[in-house]
Amino acid sequence: MSISEIADNKWELEASKAPIATPGGVLQILVITFFAGLFAWMVVFAFQGIFGARRDSLADQYGRLTVDGKPAPAAAPASQ
Incomplete structure (x- = not known):
């Protein structure tokens, strides 16, 4: 190896180190x-x-809203 190749290898080794000690x-x-x-x-x-x-969000309530914006009354239980 020539002197220039050795110097080049030393420069490459130094350049490959991360500069963690600098700001x-x-x-x-x-x-x-x-x-x-x-x-x-x-x-x-x-x-x-x-x-x-799962939480009940406004998007989940959209289908149950009435015209005045309040939730629809609960449906009465079906009698048998």
Whole structure:
């Protein structure tokens, strides 16, 4: 190996190290951690919405509303 190849390899080795001791490196770590946490938060709430307890929302009440916007009276039990 020539001297220029050895110098080039040393430069490549130094360039491949993450700059975690610099303010820019710390900021990168914080930003990636924030976005990873945000993604995990969204996934957790998505799974809670899919698999969690069912709640009666306004969309579920839409079919039971009357003209004045109040829920329709409960139907009387059928007599036999």
